[in-house]
Structures are given as C-alpha cells and as structure tokens.
Amino acid sequence: MKYLSLVLFLLTLVKTPLLADQNPWGIIERCQKASQNLNYKGIYISQNGQELKSVEITHALYGSEQFTRINLLDGNADEVLSQGKNVVIYHKHDDNVVIQKREQQHLFPAIFRGEIAEIKKYYLLSFGISERVAGRMTQRVNLIPKDSFRYAYNLWLDQETSLPLKMIISNIDKEILEQSAFNKIQFNTEKNLEWFTPTLDSSKKYLIDDSITKEINLNRFWVATNIPPGFKEVNFMVSKMSDMNLVRNHSVYSDGLSYISLFVQPVRKGQKPKVGDLSFNSTNVSARYFKGYQIMAVGSVPIKAVRSLIDSVVF
Amino acid sequence: MDAIDEEPTQMRGYSPAKELAVNLNSYNWQLILGFAVLFAIVFAGLNTQNKNTVTPVQLVYEEMPTDIMNAHFANTSSTANYFVQTTFTDN
Numbered sequence: 001m002k003y004l005s006l007v008l009f010l011l012t013l014v015k016t017p018l019l020a021d022q023n024p025w026g027i028i029e030r031c032q033k034a035s036q037n038l039n040y041k042g043i044y045i046s047q048n049g050q051e052l053k054s055v056e057i058t059h060a061l062y063g064s065e066q067f068t069r070i071n072l073l074d075g076n077a078d079e080v081l082s083q084g085k086n087v088v089i090y091h092k093h094d095d096n097v098v099i100q101k102r103e104q105q106h107l108f109p110a111i112f113r114g115e116i117a118e119i120k121k122y123y124l125l126s127f128g129i130s131e132r133v134a135g136r137m138t139q140r141v142n143l144i145p146k147d148s149f150r151y152a153y154n155l156w157l158d159q160e161t162s163l164p165l166k167m168i169i170s171n172i173d174k175e176i177l178e179q180s181a182f183n184k185i186q187f188n189t190e191k192n193l194e195w196f197t198p199t200l201d202s203s204k205k206y207l208i209d210d211s212i213t214k215e216i217n218l219n220r221f222w223v224a225t226n227i228p229p230g231f232k233e234v235n236f237m238v239s240k241m242s243d244m245n246l247v248r249n250h251s252v253y254s255d256g257l258s259y260i261s262l263f264v265q266p267v268r269k270g271q272k273p274k275v276g277d278l279s280f281n282s283t284n285v286s287a288r289y290f291k292g293y294q295i296m297a298v299g300s301v302p303i304k305a306v307r308s309l310i311d312s313v314v315f
Numbered sequence: 316m317d318a319i320d321e322e323p324t325q326m327r328g329y330s331p332a333k334e335l336a337v338n339l340n341s342y343n344w345q346l347i348l349g350f351a352v353l354f355a356i357v358f359a360g361l362n363t364q365n366k367n368t369v370t371p372v373q374l375v376y377e378e379m380p381t382d383i384m385n386a387h388f389a390n391t392s393s394t395a396n397y398f399v400q401t402t403f404t405d406n
Contacts, residue, residue, distance in 0.1 A: 046395065046396055048394055048396075048397065055396065057395070070399070072395065072396055072399055074396075078399045078400060080398075080399055089399055091399075105390070105391075105392065105393075105398055107392070107398055111393050178393075178394065180394060237390075241382075245358065245359070246359075250390070252390050252391060259390075260391075261383075261386065261390065272370065273369060273371040273372075274374040274378065274380075275374060276373045277374070278375065278376060280376055285379065287374045289371040296383055298383065298384065299387075
C-alpha cells in the first residue's frame with residue numbers, strides 16, 4: 001500500500017504537455033480556443049440534480065465561423081443548429097415542429113465566455129491528477145472560487161487537444177450540483193458541412209415561434225446598486241408579458257463562468273407576489289416584492305449571490 | 316347716405332367658415348388624445364395589483380413562475396437539455 005501511494009504521488013508530479021506551460025492559466029486559454037476551433041463529434045451525458053440526459057454534439061470551424069449541431073438523445077428529439085451567433089432550435093412534438101431562434105450560448109464544452117483575465121480575478125487555479133475520460137487521457141483542472149458568490153468548476157481537459165471532456169460544478173461542501181461528461185468523442189470526422197441540416201419530417205407541420213423576439217426599446221427605471229463582485233451585465237432584455245400590456249425587464253450577469261438572471265416585472269392581476277429563497281438542483285432563486293413589482297434573481301450560484309442582487313434593486 | 320349711417324358698423328372682415336373648421340378639428344384631436352390617455356391609465360390600473368392591499372407569499376417550488384425559469388435557462392444554461400427544452404409561455 002505504501003509503495004502504491006508513493007507511485008501515485010510521483011505520477012502527480014509528472015509534467016504532461018498541458019502542464020509544461022510557464023503560465024498556468026495558459027491551459028484555460030487553450031481550452032477556450034479548443035472548444036472554438038476544433039472539429040469534433042461526440043456524445044455526452046449531462047446531469048442536473050436527478051435529471052440525466054444524453055446529448056450528441058457535432059462542431060466544426062469552417063472558414064472563420066463555428067457550426068454546431070446538437071441532438072437531444074433522451075426525451076423529445078429536439079435539435080439545435082448554430083452558425084456563429086445565430087441559433088435555431090427545432091422543438092419536435094407529436095404533430096408539429098416549432099422552430100425558435102435564440103442567441104448564442106455557452107453550452108458544454110464551450111463554457112468559457114469572454115476574457116479569461118476576468119475569471120482569474122475571482123477563481124484560483126489548481127491541478128489534479130491525470131485521468132481517463134471517454135477513452136482519452138485528461139488533465140484535471142480545478143477553478144476554486146475566491147469568495148462565496150460562486151461555485152467551483154472542475155474540468156477534465158483532453159491532454160492532446162485541451163478540449164474539456166468532463167465538467168463538474170460543486171458547492172463549498174464539494175457536493176456535485178451539475179456535471180457533463182463525454183463518453184464518446186472523435187476529432188476531425190466531418191470533412192464538409194453536409195451534416196449541418198435539421199432532420200426533417202414531412203408528416204409534421206413546421207411552425208415558427210417568434211414570440212421571444214418581441215423586444216421593446218424602453219429605458220430601464222431601476223438599478224442594481226450592489227452586483228456581486230466579478231459579475232457584470234452581459235445582456236438586458238425588455239419583453240412583453242403574455243396576456244398583459246406590461247413589460248418584463250430581464251438582465252443577465254456573468255463573471256465569465258457563472259450566470260445570474262435578474263427579473264423586474266409587475267405582478268399579474270390575480271396572482272400574489274412571491275418572497276423568500278428557494279433551491280432546487282443547482283439553481284437558487286431569491287424573490288422580493290417592492291413598490292408593486294416582483295423582483296426575482298435566478299442562478300447556478302450560492303443563495304448569497306442571488307439574494308444580495310435582488311436586495312440591491314432600487315427605483 | 317342716411318341709410319348707410321343706419322347700418323351697424325363692422326369691426327373686421329367676415330370669414331367665419333374656414334376659421335371655425337380649423338378650430339373644430341384641433342378641438343377634436345385634443346379630445347381624442349385626452350380620452351386615449353384616460354383609457355390607457357384605466358387599462359393599466361386594471362392589470363396591476365393595488366400595491367397597498369396585496370400580501371406576498373413565500374416562494375415555493377410548485378409556484379415558481381414557469382416563464383421566468385424558461386427565460387433564465389434559455390439565456391444562461393450551460394447544459395444543452397436545459398437550454399433546448401424550454402419553451403416560452405409569454406408573448
């Protein structure tokens with residue numbers, strides 16, 4: 001047993017190509033570039049709380065543009081086609097397919113958004129042991145939060161390409177909140193873009209859902225005076241609430257890894273405003289009722305972060 | 316000359332039809348605008364709660380607003396299933 005422990009300890013000291021870099025954060029920069037520039041196809045499993053789903057993803061860089069196709073392998077056979085910043089989702093139902101446009105998102109394995117320099121300010125970087133994931137050797141990299149406003153991100157980066165093959169989000173007690181892991185992946189399998197088409201079914205009706213794009217150009221009447229450290233607003237939307245001639249304000253804040261949504265909207269007639277905190281799976285929600293408005297913050301962040309955000313809204 | 320002197324003295328030119336038409340149109344638009352503003356105020360008031368009488372309740376999972384959760388996951392999720400399998404109920 002003693003010898004085994006010694007061997008394991010010595011193995012952790014072996015420099016892998018990923019660790020040879022003088023700049024330890026270089027590994028995260030390469031990880032970000034890998035998710036943008038590599039051509040790959042694989043299947044990964046995603047877990048959030050009790051929910052487990054399989055996803056097939058195909059990604060390619062063609063010219064200077066990224067093309068991604070995502071197929072959900074469990075439940076509804078929904079598809080996502082993404083070209084650059086344009087995302088189209090095909091929601092498949094029994095009788096029809098609803099086509100919906102969205103904005104580009106940071107889906108696994110492309111989880112890093114924006115500048116790595118911002119993430120450095122609020123996370124510590126540490127290295128773990130090498131492990132095998134989806135048949136490939138990986139280097140474990142941990143991003144430990146420097147404060148209590150965000151969770152830890154543990155990544156298993158492919159040693160050859162730096163692509164994240166596994167990700168675990170955990171809280172301060174090291175409880176797993178969310179995880180995604182490839183069980184099969186291949187690189188440079190697609191030589192053209194023939195795969196970048198939706199699976200069409202001529203027996204179904206195809207409908208366009210443009211309801212989420214009805215954004216209204218209105219100035220905001222409120223301000224959040226105490227945003228959690230490291231978070232900054234990355235998106236702001238004003239949209240009409242259904243069945244009412246009123247609008248909802250939706251701000252999205254991010255520190256480069258974690259996200260918080262802040263909603264400010266009137267309370268619907270006949271409904272009671274909500275207050276207090278709620279946790280389910282990896283998501284925390286905090287609600288407040290102020291001057292006739294429902295203020296709610298939602299995010300995969302500690303309750304302290306969502307609560308401090310809604311408490312700071314004034315108007 | 317005596318008959319002319321007996322006629323009443325006219326103070327200014329006579330052109331009633333054109334001016335009166337212009338004044339009536341302006342008045343109508345003001346009236347319509349006033350009613351529209353009043354209607355909008357009443358309509359907005361009917362759709363919102365009276366903030367002085369509503370008592371908030373504790374947030375519970377079963378009463379989480381679906382539209383808010385859908386909007387959140389559609390804009391922030393890092394897992395494809397949460398990102399994809401949300402459908403907006405608003406708008």
